[in-house]
Amino acid sequence: MLMGAVINMQPDLFRGIIAEVPWMDVITDMYNPNLPLTTLEYDEWGDPRDKKYFDYLLSWSPYDNVKKQTILRYWPPVD
Numbered sequence: 546m547l548m549g550a551v552i553n554m555q556p557d558l559f560r561g562i563i564a565e566v567p568w569m570d571v572i573t574d575m576y577n578p579n580l581p582l583t584t585l586e587y588d589e590w591g592d593p594r595d596k597k598y599f600d601y602l603l604s605w606s607p608y609d610n611v612k613k614q615t616i617l618r619y620w621p622p623v624d
Contacts (some may be wrong), residue, residue, distance in 0.1 A: 546571065549607025569607040572599070 548562040549569045568574070575593045578584050591598025603609055 546607060550605045550610070553607055553610040553612070554605070571602055571606040572609055575602060 546566075546568050548564050549567070552559050552562050572593060574580055575583060575586065575590070590602060593599040593602050
């Protein structure tokens, strides 16, 4: 999650990332109190059902902050 947030905030600093535990959909998961650990994380990050915490989580949630962009790739010819 950290790496997803970081690359969304400063994509010019990285060529790629390795996300070994790719949990990126913070808002959807935090809204589901039936998932393990979710309600325990309310103490650390806040409950997204409260608008103040929802807006904060949304501001850095990797899944919700992906921006549309054009990626130019050059594939060298194979001989």
